[in-house]
Amino acid sequence: MRHTTFSRTPPDSPTSSSPRSPNNPAVSTPSGEAIFNGNGSPSKHISQLMELNCSVGKGRRKINNTNNTTNTSSLLESSASMPSLSQNHHQNEHSFRSKVDERVSANGGNREPFLIGVAGGTASGKSTVCNLIMNSLQEKRVVLLAQDSFYRPLTEEERRNVKQYNFDHPDAIEWPLIVKTLKDLLLRRNVKVPVYDFVTHSRKEGVDINVEPGDVIIIEGILVLAMEAVRDLCHMKIFVDTDDDLRLARRMKRDTLERGRQVDGVILQYTTFVKPMFEAYVSPSKRNADIIIPWAGGQNSVAIDLIAKHIRTKLGQTDLRRIYPNLVVLPPHFQIRGMHTIIRDRTVSRSDFVFYSDRIIRLVVEHALGYLPFKEHQIETPTGETYRGVSFYSKICGVSMIRSGEAMENALRACCKGIKIGKILVKRRDKDGLGSDLLRRESPPVEEEENIDNLDSDEDELDASKLPDVLYQKLPYDISERYVLLLDPLLATGYSAMAAINMLKAEGVLEERILFVSVIASTQGVHQLCTKFPRMKIITSEVDAGLSDDNRVLPGVGEFGDRYFGTEKEDNEFMVGSPSKF
Numbered sequence: 001m002r003h004t005t006f007s008r009t010p011p012d013s014p015t016s017s018s019p020r021s022p023n024n025p026a027v028s029t030p031s032g033e034a035i036f037n038g039n040g041s042p043s044k045h046i047s048q049l050m051e052l053n054c055s056v057g058k059g060r061r062k063i064n065n066t067n068n069t070t071n072t073s074s075l076l077e078s079s080a081s082m083p084s085l086s087q088n089h090h091q092n093e094h095s096f097r098s099k100v101d102e103r104v105s106a107n108g109g110n111r112e113p114f115l116i117g118v119a120g121g122t123a124s125g126k127s128t129v130c131n132l133i134m135n136s137l138q139e140k141r142v143v144l145l146a147q148d149s150f151y152r153p154l155t156e157e158e159r160r161n162v163k164q165y166n167f168d169h170p171d172a173i174e175w176p177l178i179v180k181t182l183k184d185l186l187l188r189r190n191v192k193v194p195v196y197d198f199v200t201h202s203r204k205e206g207v208d209i210n211v212e213p214g215d216v217i218i219i220e221g222i223l224v225l226a227m228e229a230v231r232d233l234c235h236m237k238i239f240v241d242t243d244d245d246l247r248l249a250r251r252m253k254r255d256t257l258e259r260g261r262q263v264d265g266v267i268l269q270y271t272t273f274v275k276p277m278f279e280a281y282v283s284p285s286k287r288n289a290d291i292i293i294p295w296a297g298g299q300n301s302v303a304i305d306l307i308a309k310h311i312r313t314k315l316g317q318t319d320l321r322r323i324y325p326n327l328v329v330l331p332p333h334f335q336i337r338g339m340h341t342i343i344r345d346r347t348v349s350r351s352d353f354v355f356y357s358d359r360i361i362r363l364v365v366e367h368a369l370g371y372l373p374f375k376e377h378q379i380e381t382p383t384g385e386t387y388r389g390v391s392f393y394s395k396i397c398g399v400s401m402i403r404s405g406e407a408m409e410n411a412l413r414a415c416c417k418g419i420k421i422g423k424i425l426v427k428r429r430d431k432d433g434l435g436s437d438l439l440r441r442e443s444p445p446v447e448e449e450e451n452i453d454n455l456d457s458d459e460d461e462l463d464a465s466k467l468p469d470v471l472y473q474k475l476p477y478d479i480s481e482r483y484v485l486l487l488d489p490l491l492a493t494g495y496s497a498m499a500a501i502n503m504l505k506a507e508g509v510l511e512e513r514i515l516f517v518s519v520i521a522s523t524q525g526v527h528q529l530c531t532k533f534p535r536m537k538i539i540t541s542e543v544d545a546g547l548s549d550d551n552r553v554l555p556g557v558g559e560f561g562d563r564y565f566g567t568e569k570e571d572n573e574f575m576v577g578s579p580s581k582f
């Protein structure tokens with residue numbers, strides 16, 4: 001596809017009134033044909049935009065590196081030859097983020113759009129990847145921008161010597177305009193995007209495209225991860241990685257078939273500019289990516305699926321946190337996602353399960369400790385100087401929910417030397433009131449995370465007598481004076497946790513002094529606890545969409561305690577292989 005700026009609106013969203021606003025729910029193929037995602041008529045706007053952006057002139061091929069040498073140092077940061085953007089960049093970035101926060105709260109919590117930067121060499125498959133991501137996010141409004149739309153118009157002289165023009169050098173692009181456009185979209189403002197004419201090497205006058213903001217914004221282009229100013233705005237950075245020979249072959253095919261270019265010209269441009277610039281700028285920017293997608297053979301649908309899920313989770317979790325200020329979810333980095341991928345895998349060995357669970361637990365426990373009150377505490381350093389620091393303000397203790405909560409005790413001990421840890425055993429009941437390994441209780445159906453606004457707490461008002469019984473407790477004698485980290489790796493229905501919290505409160509612990517710490521929390525459990533105990537905090541590493549009929553967290557991790565302590569049954573459906581090996 002030749003670069004196109006367009007957006008896709010979910011079927012129920014209002015469409016733009018602008019004749020140029022491409023808001024039809026259409027997507028485009030890599031070859032630039034508009035295709036349609038099942039709900040009817042072809043998108044005229046998309047086709048129109050394709051036409052505007054796809055026309056590439058014939059004469060512009062051979063160019064050498066006599067131009068494009070100014071100003072780059074102020075724009076780039078990627079290798080030794082690329083100093084950082086500017087002294088003020090980080091300050092500007094900070095004040096921009098504050099503006100976004102203000103804007104988000106002024107919008108009644110309407111979250112900041114999710115910005116993805118997609119880089120990779122020429123013809124690596126960036127546009128193809130972007131289209132696949134757009135396709136996977138059918139229900140979201142997605143805006144796709146291309147770096148190519150922001151090519152700087154050539155001067156008369158540059159136009160006369162166009163064969164010597166280096167289109168792969170950063171100076172060929174008007175980066176300040178890209179940054180402004182992205183910032184405006186992040187602030188949910190409409191933007192105008194230039195239409196680049198590949199024939200005249202200039203912008204088409206008076207035909208800028210009006211683009212409305214979206215839930216997800218994608219910017220793709222060879223240099224987007226090489227540019228610090230763009231990169232720093234991105235919530236997710238993707239590098240499409242394709243073998244050089246394959247890229248040359250794809251570019252050759254594309255440029256000769258779609259851009260009317262000659263084979264010799266393509267090769268000359270490639271060897272003179274494209275390849276050296278790739279090595280200088282594009283390839284080094286790979287190290288800035290959160291995710292690298294190998295794009296040589298086939299369409300790597302696993303990667304696309306992972307990315308789409310991650311975006312959905314990110315947007316969904318933001319929603320939950322917006323509703324419940326007492327919910328804290330660890331920042332959804334790929335590192336956390338990667339560790340969850342391991343522990344949630346039913347085939348993982350027990351040693352890996354324990355290793356990666358321990359790492360996640362350590363992270364959530366550390367994070368939870370950050371929510372304890374601190375008081376000012378000055379000390380003297382070995383240099384004789386004063387360090388104005390802090391120390392814990394109040395006594396703390398842990399309480400683990402027997403038995404899986406015990407898997408979290410080591411991490412707490414590792415963080416807080418000598419910490420007292422109490423225990424609570426809650427008897428789980430099945431839905432008929434009979435004893436069972438699992439708490440089973442009818443619960444309202446759980447919607448997708450995006451629809452959690454629909455959950456109505458009154459509908460599910462819980463009768464305290466239905467809570468499971470606390471069978472055993474052993475708590476520090478002075479627990480009422482302490483902050484309590486209540487440890488349970490899985491929050492499912494929330495009823496066991498509620499029984500434990502009620503018990504702690506009955507022992508005199510103030511609700512605002514309880515921090516419920518888990519590895520995974522279900523939306524349902526979050527809803528229950530956050531509603532019933534609004535002054536308590538929940539700290540978790542991921543929120544899962546729901547519960548099965550028998551109240552297992554979905555997609556979940558199975559029976560955490562059994563997997564951690566190696567006590568799963570032979571035929572346990574959540575574990576295959578031979579755990580006894582470990």
Ligand SMILES: Nc1ncnc2c1ncn2[C@@H]1O[C@H](COP(=O)(O)OP(=O)(O)O)[C@@H](O)[C@H]1O
Nearest residue numbers: 001030122123124125126127128250254298299
């Ligand atoms: N996985 C793939 N297998 C084969 N051809 C592909 C694949 N991905 C992309 N292409 C083709 O390679 C060319 C370049 O892809 P495109 O997505 O436009 O790359 P970019 O946006 O990085 O320049 C297009 O002709 C496209 O059809």
Ligand SMILES: Nc1ccn([C@@H]2O[C@H](COP(=O)(O)O)[C@@H](O)[C@H]2O)c(=O)n1
Nearest residue numbers: 060121122123167168198201221222274
């Ligand atoms: N007038 C132009 C502008 C750009 N190019 C080439 O496009 C490449 C970037 O686009 P991809 O889709 O391939 O990433 C870049 O390598 C430029 O050489 C051009 O040929 N003419």
